[in-house]
Amino acid sequence: MSLNKVGPANAHRLQVSLKGGHHNARGTPTDYKNFYLNIKLYIGDQDSQLVVDKFQARADHLPDFTFNYNIVDGELRALFWADETAKINYQAVGDVLAFDATYHMNKYNMIFVPFTGVDSHKRCVMFGAGLLYNETIESYCCLLDCFIKPMGNIQC
Template identity: 55%
Template sequence: MGYKNCGRDIRDFIGERDAQMLVDKMNARCKNKENYTFDTQIVDTELQLLFWCDNVSKMNYEAFGDVLAFDATYHTNMYDMIFVPFTSVDHHKKCTIFGVGLLHNETIESYTWLLQKFLQAHNDRQPLLVLTDQDCAMKQAVSNLFDKSHHRLCMWHIVQKIPSKIKGDNLTNIEIKEKFHKLVWNAYIKPETFEKRWNLLIAEYGLESHKWLTEMFSIREQWIPGYFREIPMCTLMKTISRCESANRMFKADSSAHNTLVQFMLCYDTSIDGLRNKQRELCNHTETTNPEKYKTSYRIERYANVIYTRKIFYGVQKEIFKGT
């Protein structure tokens, strides 16, 4: 009850000054923090679009920005502004944030503005691979702005639709789902092999005229792993689950009742926790050694010197398999 009253009192204190207080706070950060970026779009005194990115996010993008994913989430503030974090995976295989946006709607114009500000903040460097869901406005904006990047659709969002798109009894549906899963998630087969196996699977269940499957096959180059196999880091992320993980983290600290000022406080708390965890993992790597080595090879010891612990265990497994 005391917490709820405190939140109510804060909202009462902020009143109608919410947007201005946030803008003032972010402008102060631009003045007082090194390499801090903050941009807005204001139409008829209404704050409609925001983007911000600090120096740590810029350094993380420089190090880990080969693959970029972003996704929209909702109910993080009382104005229903859409929260869009730009995420990827760091050298501990943990989520890292490259920048954040708040949008008043999901139009091509809004996403275009956001991606323009993102590129400006990162010296116009484009990632090798951009991962999104099938949102039409988002896809168009990515195509317009990231002309040097490969755009990949989230596999999970497509595959999860199979049971609802294919009619049949439960046993047949489960069987089809298992076979499609086995095929589409295979990152080791070449495109021509995938196409041959897909056609055989379609013929097996008499699905040659199935509209949705035909449509998914027509855009196979946008989501099937085999078509990305020549792109460096292509298997780092196949879904936008990192975005959704980040969204859950931020939503756990925020709520749909929060003002923009409260939302920003919650965001700061979440991002500080994320970065503190990264520091802890770096310290663990630098100050400890693995419990045991699996071979007598010097390369295994050297791998422990140059890699984080999480990456080392993956490399160690491959070294051991080669013995």
């Protein structure tokens, strides 16, 4: 429920409602609060490293998965990823590329940048995606370089 921004007290209340009463729900509101705090203590300032580790595991197990990142002083400043399907989409219908940097994430205030195109059926297809810490020229240049390298032959 924390993924949906439901706090521990409300999460307990919802569990009691869903389970049909306090006698069917496990734990007390205090148990829920303690569990939430334990998770936050475990993650601490390592949340960017958890993301990088998750992407590294994908790169190790999925063929042709690419990701690049930049961490400065323990903060994730830039991240780009593209999987095999995205690369195939780009090779097939990558004549026109669009990227939209108007999506801001709530918790970290990073900018989500999807790289998209349109296929022959006029449907949007993904070519890759990225996260940016700020909207500077250097950030965009870094992200575009990360996009160009795995996509192969690109003509401007």
